[in-house]
Amino acid sequence: MPGGRMKRSEIAIIGGGPSGLMAAEILSLQGHSVTVYDSMPTVARKFLLAGKSGLNITHSEDFQRFADRFGAASKPLRTALDAFTPTDVRAWADNLGTETFVGSSGRVFPKAMKASPLLRAWIKRLEAQGVRILTRHRWLGFDGQALAFETPDGRKSVHSDATLLALGGASYPRLGSVAGWLAALKGKDVDIADFRPANCGFDVAWSDPFRERFAGEALKSVTAKSAAGTFPGEFVISRHGIEGSLVYAHAAALRDRLATQGAAALTIDLAPGRSSERLAKDLARQDGKASFSNRLRKGAGLEGVKSALLREIAPDAARAEPQALADLVKALPISVLRPRPITEAISSAGGIRWSAVDESYMLKALPGVFVAGEMIDWEAPTGGYLLTACFATGRAAARGMDAWLQQSQNGG
Numbered sequence: 496m497p498g499g500r501m502k503r504s505e506i507a508i509i510g511g512g513p514s515g516l517m518a519a520e521i522l523s524l525q526g527h528s529v530t531v532y533d534s535m536p537t538v539a540r541k542f543l544l545a546g547k548s549g550l551n552i553t554h555s556e557d558f559q560r561f562a563d564r565f566g567a568a569s570k571p572l573r574t575a576l577d578a579f580t581p582t583d584v585r586a587w588a589d590n591l592g593t594e595t596f597v598g599s600s601g602r603v604f605p606k607a608m609k610a611s612p613l614l615r616a617w618i619k620r621l622e623a624q625g626v627r628i629l630t631r632h633r634w635l636g637f638d639g640q641a642l643a644f645e646t647p648d649g650r651k652s653v654h655s656d657a658t659l660l661a662l663g664g665a666s667y668p669r670l671g672s673v674a675g676w677l678a679a680l681k682g683k684d685v686d687i688a689d690f691r692p693a694n695c696g697f698d699v700a701w702s703d704p705f706r707e708r709f710a711g712e713a714l715k716s717v718t719a720k721s722a723a724g725t726f727p728g729e730f731v732i733s734r735h736g737i738e739g740s741l742v743y744a745h746a747a748a749l750r751d752r753l754a755t756q757g758a759a760a761l762t763i764d765l766a767p768g769r770s771s772e773r774l775a776k777d778l779a780r781q782d783g784k785a786s787f788s789n790r791l792r793k794g795a796g797l798e799g800v801k802s803a804l805l806r807e808i809a810p811d812a813a814r815a816e817p818q819a820l821a822d823l824v825k826a827l828p829i830s831v832l833r834p835r836p837i838t839e840a841i842s843s844a845g846g847i848r849w850s851a852v853d854e855s856y857m858l859k860a861l862p863g864v865f866v867a868g869e870m871i872d873w874e875a876p877t878g879g880y881l882l883t884a885c886f887a888t889g890r891a892a893a894r895g896m897d898a899w900l901q902q903s904q905n906g907g
């Protein structure tokens with residue numbers, strides 16, 4: 496061991512996503528014998544898919560603001576985030592040959608706008624550090640003190656000195672995070688909050704003509720308001736309802752309101768550059784005999800999907816007085832029926848409750864078993880927050896495990 500501080504321990508890391516691989520990096524550097532087990536034929540499939548949209552790896556905003564994005568989980572996550580900040584994420588990627596840049600929104604991306612070169616370099620470095628990666632090993636639960644796996648060669652029992660579970664949340668199960676671990680941990684009295692979709696789209700009761708004509712079209716340069724606040728951006732009309740980054744920013748607020756009140760709406764400002772009074776004047780100036788489409792286009796600058804959305808939500812808008820019409824343009828409520836299924840969500844809320852985990856990320860009910868990443872109960876909007884927290888909790892759990900092993904060896 497480096498510094499001769501303790502004997503080399505056998506570490507099992509189950510789950511080869513960003514949080515598990517990050518823990519493997521730290522623990523192998525500390526001289527432990529690390530094996531990563533993953534059920535899929537290759538590791539980090541969700542990380543690779545995140546790369547398809549550019550891999551938003553972290554965010555450049557003020558750190559306090561960054562840390563606050565995790566809402567109720569900001570406090571328990573803070574120590575881990577302090578120890579691996581967005582600046583550290585960028586330096587880490589750089590060190591693996593992946594230079595990053597800050598996009599116009601403040602989001603940080605690799606210059607290559609994909610995940611594969613970073614992942615390749617990372618796995619190469621992990622293997623050079625002695626990390627063993629065993630794929631097609633599906634963790635089934637505990638076999639007494641051992642870990643039980645289903646493998647192509649049948650069921651296998653593995654003993655470890657300490658174990659990290661980094662099995663992910665419950666979104667996009669086709670990439671490996673199927674939340675099959677729930678039963679194993681619930682059976683050990685680990686307190687787990689139900690999984691809910693996060694960063695997800697919502698169903699809306701579109702009329703058939705609107706759906707057929709506008710599904711796939713984006714509404715750009717609008718603002719959207721919910722209990723989460725008012726944000727600028729864009730979203731997309733889907734066959735089922737609405738989706739896209741601006742909707743995801745409001746997803747937690749809409750989902751929670753639906754759960755508590757049974758109804759929720761996202762309020763859209765279709766003309767954020769103009770006040771309601773100014774719009775009313777501009778609309779009042781239009782020729783009363785002109786078609787409604789022309790009045791909207793000339794008076795409010797609305798056409799295409801924006802104009803159609805207004806008519807879809809407010810079929811009587813053509814008869815409204817200029818001020819009432821202006822008010823609608825500035826605050827058009829889209830009633831959402833339900834979140835899209837968790838299988839389509841970018842991430843999930845819920846998972847292992849913070850009360851079940853100690854400050855070193857060890858499960859209180861299972862000494863020697865640590866957890867990291869999206870399987871813990873936290874959520875955040877898109878913007879690089881998810882990956883940063885996965886990296887940070889992977890590192891924090893690895894350091895917690897190393898300290899626990901030292902203490903155990905010292906008879907503590």
Ligand SMILES: Cc1cc2nc3c(=O)[nH]c(=O)nc-3n(C[C@H](O)[C@H](O)[C@H](O)COP(=O)(O)OP(=O)(O)OC[C@H]3O[C@@H](n4cnc5c(N)ncnc54)[C@H](O)[C@@H]3O)c2cc1C
Binds near residue numbers: 673
């Ligand atoms: C389409 C999409 C785009 C995204 N884009 C971004 C982005 O740009 N920026 C961002 O910050 N975040 C993004 N995310 C979210 C981010 O990818 C996840 O939050 C992150 O991958 C979670 O990391 P994790 O290590 O906790 O779990 P995961 O990445 O889910 O990894 C868990 C691993 O555990 C394995 N596993 C599960 N069960 C078992 C078992 N029983 N036995 C053995 N292995 C098992 C899985 O196969 C998987 O490899 C995106 C997500 C999606 C779906």
